[in-house]
Amino acid sequence: MQAFTKLDAKIAPLPLANVDTDQIIPKQFLKTVEREGLSKGLFYDFRFDEEGKVKPDFILNRPEYKGVGVLVAGDNFGCGSSREHAPWALMDFGISCVISTSFADIFYNNCFQNGLLPVVLAPDQVQALMEEAKGGNHMVTVDLESQTVVSPSGQKFAFQIDPQRKEKMLKGLDAIGETLQAVAAIDVYEGKRAISQPWLERA
Template identity: 60%
Template structure:
């Protein structure tokens, strides 16, 4: 998993409440267990018409936001089913941070496990960031995980809270497998002792 330290990039405004995981990545794209290749179908039913043509009005189809790395959304983001494909699709598109007033719990947890930083802020602060995101590609936002700050394009700074353990994992690029591998010396020592004490096993 890639480390998340400081991210400076374009933020896309998505002022919608109750964006569920089926909107993020529709069910017909869940056949794969690969984490790559889902970005092209992120928000598929909002990005494309029935003939597969782009819908120009959708934010991620607009030239200013095609390379967005931050998404500013509405409350209850990521509700619906627990599909891990939702953060996979966001990450494959290039989104490394989602900011919203609230998140569905499973989606929130899945983001951390896949290298995405979900940030919960009061509505009035999200509104400030949403307005900044509407300025387009020239308005770049900075998310500093170490210092737990978001800096708008005009220099306004907003602080955010994050669980210390999850912060540690993101800063060091540790998913569940990475966390286990941190203990590999202790695991090897245990296995060696077990082999000596119970050679019949």
């Protein structure tokens, strides 16, 4: 998993509440376990019409938001089913951080396991970012080390994050990576068990 330290990127507004995981990545795109290529299905019903033609007015289809790296969204982002493809699709599109007033629990947890930073800010701060993201300057800075978001106009907003999750994000550690940090202790344990309980090794 890639480490997240500091991100300078374009920000795009999605002023919709209760955006669920089926809207983030519809079910027809869940036939793969590969993470690459899922960007084509991201917000598919928002981005394309029934004939598969691009909707030019949708925010992520507009040329000034090409290459967006931060999404600021409405309340309860990522609700619905517990599909891990949702953060995969966002990241494959190039989005490394989502900012909202609240996230659905499972989506929030899945973000940390995949290197996507979910940032919770107060409603007035999210609204301020929404308004600025609609303007001509779309650049924002998200600094995980200092736990701050700097808006396009220079406003600085602080956010809270669990210290253990922060540390793992800074080091780029998912659950497997975290376990592998203890590989030496695991090897010692397995060596002692092989001596004291050799019958367990006869598989």
